[in-house]
Amino acid sequence: MKNFALIGAAGYIAPRHMRAIKDTGNCLTAAFDVNDSVGIIDTLAPDAVFFTDFECFYERAHTLRRSPDQALSYVAVCSPNHLHHAHIAAGLRLGCDVICEKPLVPTPALVDELARVERETGQRVFNILQLRHHEAIVQLRDKVATAQQNTKFDVDLTYITSRGKWYAASWKGDPRKSFGVVTNIGVHFFDMLHFIFGELQRSEVHYNTETKAGGYLEYQRARVRWFLSIDANDLPDAVKGKKTTYRNIDISGEPLEFSDGFTDLHTTSYTEILAGHGYGLEDARPCIETVHAIRTAKPLVSTLREMHPFVSLLK
Incomplete structure (x- = not known):
């Protein structure tokens, strides 16, 4: 079982990521959003720690690295589009692989920059191309x-x-x-x-x-x-x-x-990523x-x- 964090937990698409984490047998450990309308967490990940301040979320995620059984393996990014690059980079620097919603980033230059952060951290970025x-x-x-x-x-x-x-x-x-x-x-x-x-x-x-x-x-x-x-x-x-x-x-x-056929595509995407076949x-x-x-x-x-x-x- 892998430990996940979720950035952008109050967004429209976030419940599909929460469901995919649960359906693939993994655990949502921590979540962040500036908005606190995240009652869906009670259904899908009631034990997840929730933050409305990114600094507190980041510190918690960093602290979890001290314990092998609690350390995060993945960060899922569902935040507004203009924040994707910063949140992906933060997840990589936490020592996690990152799964990001579309659009990944707005420009090819930022794809290049993320590739550089991948090389610096040894972690991977995956895009949901459902x-x-x-x-x-x-x-x-x-x-x-x-x-x-x-x-x-x-x-x-x-x-x-x-x-x-x-x-x-x-x-x-x-x-x-x-x-x-x-x-x-x-x-x-x-x-x-x-x-x-x-x-x-x-x-x-x-x-x-x-x-x-x-x-x-x-x-x-x-x-x-x-x-x-x-x-x-x-x-x-x-x-x-x-x-x-x-x-x-x-x-x-x-x-x-x-x-039809869209209901489980995020879970399929997560299954493929966890099996080493992500995009x-x-x-x-x-x-x-x-x-x-x-x-x-x-x-x-x-x-x-x-x-x-x-x-x-x-x-």
Whole structure:
């Protein structure tokens, strides 16, 4: 049994990490968050020590190293995006391997910096890239791999997840902290595209605001028109008033159905990491490079063939 600490225990995604720690037969020993709405701990790890001051948390974690049976083996990071780098580095310097939520960090330069801290400490960083474990995604990857090598698939990726006014008031609505809608809600989709279709060859951005973005990506095996939004007004008429989220991936005229099967993906990710098969810094680098390039690109005027249909409606 391994001892875990959790940074960002009050966040939306933290319970999935707590559940994964428990379901893999391990122990959440200590947790930290500046917010104290963490009652879920009573259900999943009632004996975990909880801190709202990072200095106290860090000192406790460091003290635990004196006892082999209490020493931490892993630190899980679920804090706001802009804090990931600092919290990952802190976990490594505590002598722990670190498991971090997406997005790992905002820039390739910070991936390089974490690689340096890995070398200094001898510890590892693992990123939760849960879509790589989804059965439908794995099956599609196998299908692409066995298709004729000169085949390029035409893909439309659409993801609209409505957010209320609270979003803009939270850290997620601050691009200095979330790094924008493309990074915050899109990075795992861009990792999925790389995982399935290979190396990225070309990228164009056609639209990019605080609430939505769209563009074109060309991979070794696919031409992808993509659109991401947190604006409920972008929902298709057939969905409005019925659902708050619309997710669609069309591959050469065939829809990819993967609405279900997300429940246990964090536990699967933890199982793979504990077995020595986790996704590290270099696995995460391509999607970080992609979102960084999109975030810093100037939107271009493009042909309708390469522009996502939802973007063309905005022009």
